[in-house]
Amino acid sequence: MNDLLKHVLDTRLNRPMHRRRFIQGAAGLATLTVLGAGGSAFGEEKLGGPLNFFGYDGEQGANVAKDFLEKNDIQLNAAFAGAADETLTRFKTGGRGSMDIMTMNKDFQRSVIDAKVELFQPLDLARIPNAAGLFAGFKDANWLVRDGKTYGVPMIWGDEPCIWNPTKWQGVPDRYTDFADPKYKGEIVLLDDPFGNIWLFAKSVGVKDPSRLTKAELDKAVAAMMTIKPNVAAIGASLGDMADIMIRGDASMGLGGWAYQTIIAKQKGVTLVVGSPAVDDRFFWSDAYAIAIDAPNLANAYGLINFITSPEANATLATELGSGCTVEKAYDLLSDDMKKLYDYSHVRAPGAGILGAQTVVPKQEPEGDIVGAQAWVEAWQAFKVA
Structure with a gap:
């Protein structure tokens, strides 16, 4: 892919990165941390050690999950994609076996799943109990579910x-x-x-x-x-x-x-x-967390995803990124100004309405x-x- 195409893909597919930089730069807003949210992701599963993230800047949730990461002794190693297809390129050129969590634009993730290209592993939703709190439209998102298997958990939309x-x-x-x-x-x-x-x-x-x-x-x-x-x-x-x-x-x-x-x-x-x-x-757009095939730090990956899909963390991440929340109870925690930004009737509907029906990126x-x-x-x- 040439440099020009990589640049313009960044503009569309990496939109949340630009949002976060704008909020923290021009807007000057303070970053937020959700406090008092330690513990394991699932049962007594032990967390700790490295967690390797590759995706859009800001969506690793380092600010939001700071207390969670410290309490569980997780070292978040984040590298950032300039375009959605860079994640697949990284995976195919030496990244397999070292990548844990990824974030994906819905249109690109849909195309990868439909093409049956190796990149994502199906998720064990029992290890992400907070995902049960997603809006109805995200529980059966047609860009994430194939043959009864779920390949991602949406964290923001707009x-x-x-x-x-x-x-x-x-x-x-x-x-x-x-x-x-x-x-x-x-x-x-x-x-x-x-x-x-x-x-x-x-x-x-x-x-x-x-x-x-x-x-x-x-x-x-x-x-x-x-x-x-x-x-x-x-x-x-x-x-x-x-x-x-x-x-x-x-x-x-x-x-x-x-x-x-x-x-x-x-x-x-x-x-x-x-x-x-x-x-x-x-x-419309939406970004989701996914876990790579052969992820080496699986427990930590599930732990962070489960944490970010708690109502408090999801509301805080949505606010930090100027986006819509994906967890139903997170909506009640948003400021009035944030609630007014997006029409939540779409994500409250099965299939996420027009959000699920639309494809924008060619x-x-x-x-x-x-x-x-x-x-x-x-x-x-x-x-x-x-």
């Missing part, structure tokens, strides 16, 4: 709506293609993300499955994006950059944004609101007349320089 300044706009149009209206000239900010933007506009022009595009459908989606290009004031390098642009007033309408940006803006004395086009709506390789991720990357680069 969506990517429009964010705007209510002093400038009363709402958003019905479709993303409607942002071509000249009244938006110089007001729109996008994220530097080929997959999210192309997906949204492919949906807006009527493609049935916007994650699987033919060359003609990709061209149609990009042509629709080009109609809004005269109205784009900036393309943010990250979600944090995108938020700063709106907080400064250099743009007033963000497409494919992040609900937590409204809280960050509020802390800086700026009001932003969130919503989505009535017809086109928005897309396949990395072409399949027949369906183009692969590289074609999306090249199309996005062409859009930016046009």
Whole structure:
């Protein structure tokens, strides 16, 4: 995979890493630790020694689980992925037998499980009793369960709506293609993300499955994006950059944004609101813990996953990462502002509603007349320089 593709995959698939850095940097929020939560993961199973994590920065839960790790004498060794496929690459190039816990974007994990590629081991949920407290939508997540076996435990989720300044706009149009209206000239900010933007506009022009595009459908989606290009004031390098642009007033309408940006803006004395086009709506994401095949520190892996899925720890992690919680009782522990960020009716429904039905990230390789991720990357680069 070339460097360009690795960069853009980082933008979409590693989104929680950018969220955490933004929260602790620009927002300046203190990290949180859940106290008084020692003990073993399952029965009298003995914990202690190393625990090797590979995944998205922040999702190892080092701050949240600090007391748990210390009480159980667990040494957390964390290495971070810049893109979802790096985990599989690490596993295949000497990592097997040394990797314990991994975190995964739902679309990538779905593709690995469906392809029956060796990476994850099926989980013994008896060793993760706190997983019984997951929202209904995560208990039978179709991207994690195959043939009655579960391969991951979701820890955070979210969506990517429009964010705007209510002093400038009363709402958003019905479709993303409607942002071509000249009244938006110089007001729109996008994220530097080929997959999210192309997906949204492919949906807006009527493609049935916007994650699987033919060359003609990709061209149609990009042509629709080009109609809004005269109205784009900036393309943010990250979600944090995108938020700063709106907080400064250099743009007033963000497409494919992040609900937590409204809280960050509020802390800086700026009001932003969130919503989505009535017809086109928005897309969703979720990340989960998984355990590698041949994990050498299995008890510690199960112990940490069980700890993070306790209501207190899950609420704290969701708050730290500006995301939705996955444990039902964790919701009651969130602040009012955090509760308002996401529509929990989706994850309360069996199958997680649209969260389970959607796939956003395209396949990395072409399949027949369906183009692969590289074609999306090249199309996005062409859009930016046009």
